[in-house]
Amino acid sequence: MNQFEKDVQSKRNDLIDSGMGFVWSFGFFTLIFALGVIIKLIAS
16 A cells, blocks of 8 residues: 555545535636626626
């Protein structure tokens, strides 16, 4: 067995970390899109 498999840094489930990364990136791009729409509505 590999040395790093015996002594892992984090025992958390990777699915949680992947899900949080997806949620944060989705929220960030949604915020950018919403700001663009709001600015376009104000400018027109």
